[in-house]
Amino acid sequence: MSLVFAIFAPVIVALVIPLLFKRVPTIHTGWFVLLVPVALVCFYATHIPSIMKGSTYMEELPWIPSLEISFISYLDGLSLLFSLLITGIGALVVLYSIFYMNKKKEKLGNFYVYLLMFMTAMLGVVQSDHLISLYFFWELTSISSFLLIGYWYTKDRSRFGALKSMMITVFGGLMMLGGFLILGIIGETFSIRELIEQAPALVSQDLFVWALVLVLLGAFTKSAQFPFYIWLPDAMEAPTPVSAYLHSATMVKAGLYLVARFTPIFALSEVWIWLVTGVGIITLLWGSFFAVKQTDLKAILAFSTVSQLGLIMSLLGIGSVAYHVTGDLVATFTFATFAAIFHLINHATFKGSLFMIAGIIDHETGTRDIRKLGGLMSIMPISFTIALIGSLSMAGVPPFNGFLSKEMFLDATLELQHFDLYAFDTWGILIPIIAWIASVFTFVYSLYFVFHTFSGKHKPEQLPKAAHEAPIGMLVSPGILATLVIVIFFVPNFIGTTFIKPAVAAIQPLAYKVPAEVGFTIKAWHGFNSPALYMTLGIFLVGFLFYKTLPKWTPVYEKLPSKFTLNNMYDGIMRLADGGAHRFSSMYMTGSIRSYFVFMFAAIIVLLAGTMWFKDAFVISFENLAPIRFFEILISIILIVGTVTILVTKSRLTAIIALGAVGYTVALFYIIFKAPDLALTQLVIETVSVALFLGAFYHLPKMDKHEKGKEDRGFRLGNFLIALGVGVMVTLIAISSHSQKLIPSIADYYKETVYSEAGGGNIVNVILVDYRGFDTLFEISVLTIASLGIIGMITLRLAKKKGDRKS
Secondary structure, three states: OOHHHHHHHHHHHHOOHHHHHHHOOOOOHHHHHHHHHHHHHHHHHOOHHHHHOOOOEEEEEEEEHHHOEEEEEEEOHHHHHHHHHHHHHHHHHHHHHHHHOOOOOOOHHHHHHHHHHHHHHHHHHHHEOEHHHHHHHHHHHHHHHHHHHOOOOOOHHHHHHHHHHHHHHHHHHHHHHHHHHHHHHHHOOOEHHHHHHOHHHHOOOOOHHHHHHHHHHHHHHHOOOOOHHHHHHHHHHOOHHHHHHHOOOOHHHHHHHHHHHHHHHHOOOHHHHHHHHHHHHHHHHHHHHHHOOOOEHHHHHHHHHHHHHHHHHHHHHHHHHHHHOOOHHHHHHHHHHHHHHHHHHHHHHHHHHHHHHHHHHHHHHOOOEOOOOOOOOOOOHHHHHHHHHHHHHHHOOOOOHHHHHHHHHHHHHHHHHHOOOOOOOOHHHHHHHHHHHHHHHHHHHHHHHHHHHHOOOOOHHHOOOOOOOOOHHHHHHHHHHHHHHHHHHHOHHHHHHHHHHHHHHHHOOOOOOOHHHOOOOOOOOOOOOOHHHHHHHHHHHHHHHHHHOHHHHOOHHHHOOHHHOHHHHHHHHHHHHHHHHHHHHHHHOOOOHHHHHHHHHHHHHHHHHHHHHHOOOOOOOOOOOOOOOHHHHHHHHHHHHHHHHHHHOOOHHHHHHHHHHHHHHHHHHHHHOOOHHHHHHHHHHHHHHHHHHHHHHHOOOOOOOOOHHHOOHHHHHHHHHHHHHHHHHHHHHHHHHHHOOOOOOOHHHHHHHOOOOOOOOOHHHHHHHHHOHHHHHHHHHHHHHHHHHHHHHHHHHHHHHHHHHHO
16 A cells, blocks of 8 residues: 555445445445555554664655646654544544444435545645645534534534534634645745755745734634634534544644644744644633533543643754754753643543543533533443543542643753843743643643532433443543553553654654654653642642632633624624625625626726736737728727717617627638637627517617616716727737737747647647637537527427418
């Protein structure tokens, strides 16, 4: 299997999913789909040994050769890690969905097509080396996630959440595209690898910071960073398998991947360090604080995801400092990058399991409202055990993997005191403080999620259905993830050597040539001299006190002004945009065809006149003109007389005849200038048009003799100015195009290639059939339509005569 084929394999399989759904209704479609991510996991796993040694793989599939755009699959430590997460978590999600999604009630064909489309999109994002193909897959993730979030499209909240996520992420994607185009222009290449090599020269370019900010907008919107995170809680209306896949392990991590991949390009700018670190740490605090406020299980997990994504983002920002230091400090700050990748893996395991448990609770009790839940520990013991493992790992409690990466995070924030550039030695002290406060709230919402759901008093009267443990098939996937949470804690350095070090080497290519040079080891115990130890003890103590006193301090959320929330701001912008668009469209959508023509012709005049003015294209030359013959003058006079007659006559019949005369006169010009194909088309169309006009006008009421007088002077003046403007512009363009030759004539090319390339002897025939084949095809189409019109009129005439005879 090739790398490029591996990217497109899911969407190729998606083409046959609807057939399987209909032809094999007795077997859940998910069993067939499961083979795809499992096969891909095995395929990517074969590359692990060589990637660990520093090897990379690249394959290219031409896409738009004329623009040098290709699908380039580039596999290194970073892209391999994400590919394994996408396919590995994808396999577990598909297995989970087999038992979660009812094959009799759900449209599984649609569901799995969207899911496989998303898998292809994510694999394309993390493996693309070309900026344009990366953008293509990036927007495909937005489209497929829109379809997945809105899967239950009959629900208003599902449609609203899908639209909200689409609007925000596509906005970020468009901004990112602008950054990509700037990078491509200043670097003269769209290859990410080549741009990384040019990074020291790019940083001095005037547009470099603009590219940086625009790319970060794409990353921040996709990874739900402050203030763009508001789409993620609303996206929880999606089916739980979608939430577990998109919003814990893959889609929301696309922004993190983008930041990691572009760190070697942008990290040389202090703007990058401050934006990535600052936005990440604010997102961490904001998400953790508001997670405690939520009452829906998936909403709690949504805000906790926002918080955890902010944590990883801030670590990537701190890791970028390594590009600005030397000596031992390089390892000090690349340690933050190591911690970021480690926590990214850990988050996928514990958050994926928690999302699945939230879905199980909803599935088996009929509600996700934590106020109605409680006392489920004895009823759902396996679910409780998995939820406890995932929650404590998220809280950073040993012996779970979240504890290890949380300790590394605290250590990394403390190391910023050693960086005395860009005001980090002063303002940077706020970062470990904010990190500690946010970790306290992380501890609180983790306990809140698990114990308010499973402990306390059981409330069966408030549950839509009797609570019971989930079937074993639904517990397998979260059980595997929970097992990994524990296993990683005890063998973290296996994960570090196999996956994290190759990824760090890809993010920090200046510091490490091969993964073996990354010398970090993961330890659970750092000794009593470790500041992170005392920060952790403080987090546990204060967090536990906050949890036990929840009813006393949570009313503070009600004091916050609801009018000034980011969600209200988004809703206001959407209402304003919708109302403004309606008012604007009402101005020109009048229902009057004349008005539409006025708008179109006025736009033509302005655009063409402006273009010719700014391009200095007004050129008039009478050189090399053919002599004007008498009959050409005569035909021109007939043409002018016919046109004027149309304008001044008060008889519809006269106007139609004059219009036909104008058309036939133009056809004569085509004949004189040796364009028989155009003349034939013009003659046929003119004949049909005149006949149709006569038929249509015959049935109209007679024109009022005062009808012309009803048109005021302004109305007629407007018509005159528009007509004059269009006529003048077309004339000037015709004269200017004849008077200047910006490019050589194509005639010589026709003469040289008519026989050798086209294989014909008659140059006119070859031009019509080969060189201008589409033009001729369209002319034939026009003639066909005209012929059908003629046949229709003849048929109606014969039918009318037959009817008259019978009567």
